[in-house]
Amino acid sequence: MTTRRPLIAGNWKMNGLKADAQALSRDLAQRVNKAGGIGFDMLICPPFTVISTVVGAVAGSGVAVGGQDCHVAEKGAHTGDISPVMLADQGCQFVILGHSERRADHGETDAVVKAKAEAALAADLVAVVCVGETESQKDAGQTIDVVASQIAGSMPEGADAAKVVVAYEPVWAIGTGRTPTVDDVAKVHAAIRDEIAKALGNDVAAAMRILYGGSVKPSNAKDLLGLDHVDGALVGGASLKAEDFWAIAEASA
Numbered sequence: 001m002t003t004r005r006p007l008i009a010g011n012w013k014m015n016g017l018k019a020d021a022q023a024l025s026r027d028l029a030q031r032v033n034k035a036g037g038i039g040f041d042m043l044i045c046p047p048f049t050v051i052s053t054v055v056g057a058v059a060g061s062g063v064a065v066g067g068q069d070c071h072v073a074e075k076g077a078h079t080g081d082i083s084p085v086m087l088a089d090q091g092c093q094f095v096i097l098g099h100s101e102r103r104a105d106h107g108e109t110d111a112v113v114k115a116k117a118e119a120a121l122a123a124d125l126v127a128v129v130c131v132g133e134t135e136s137q138k139d140a141g142q143t144i145d146v147v148a149s150q151i152a153g154s155m156p157e158g159a160d161a162a163k164v165v166v167a168y169e170p171v172w173a174i175g176t177g178r179t180p181t182v183d184d185v186a187k188v189h190a191a192i193r194d195e196i197a198k199a200l201g202n203d204v205a206a207a208m209r210i211l212y213g214g215s216v217k218p219s220n221a222k223d224l225l226g227l228d229h230v231d232g233a234l235v236g237g238a239s240l241k242a243e244d245f246w247a248i249a250e251a252s253a
């Protein structure tokens with residue numbers, strides 16, 4: 001029997017100015033403090049510009065902070081980019097990599113995601129590696145093949161359960177209010193765990209957290225988070241409201 005502590009991660013995407021970032025993250029930290037003990041880990045991934053605001057607001061609460069992307073290099077001539085070392089220096093413990101919006105908007109391939117994840121591990125960050133099929137791939141019955149090949153291509157060298165979290169986010173479920181059936185989520189998560197086992201062995205696969213993301217909200221959280229191979233959620237829109245994000249987190253415990 002494996003015990004994987006749920007991870008409830010909020011991906012704020014390109015949302016949050018200083019005042020609302022501080023209010024939202026402070027609200028969440030207060031809820032964690034008030035609860036005393038919680039049965040899940042909580043992670044907030046704000047835009048780069050408010051990382052230090054959020055780190056300050058959650059200090060001492062145990063809420064972790066992460067970036068939404070990083071460069072492969074530690075430093076250098078890369079205008080506009082942020083390195084994993086810089087994220088760690090700001091107090092981040094995690095970084096989301098290979099989100100479908102980055103794969104689509106910035107042409108990130110599996111090889112790029114893998115290189116970034118290796119750089120993140122070298123900077124002592126936990127890499128949250130995202131995979132997921134598009135709607136046309138789903139309609140063509142290719143979901144499992146697509147995510148298996150993304151896992152095989154994106155998993156960093158030296159990955160283990162303490163250093164990597166996988167997030168399954170069907171592209172067509174992101175921000176649409178649509179989700180796969182619980183049966184489909186269960187099947188894909190089980191297939192992802194099999195693929196991780198092929199790459200890293202059964203013990204690592206059994207311990208690695210696999211999050212579900214895509215239109216997670218308080219009303220569907222219990223069903224999704226109750227599934228065997230679903231070890232938490234990567235939440236977009238609903239992570240921008242403390243009450244909703246907290247309700248999702250509580251549904252995991």
Ligand code: 13P
Nearest residue numbers: 011174175214215236237
């Ligand atoms: P939504 O929860 O808004 O669908 O976004 C999911 C997501 O992309 C999280 O990374």
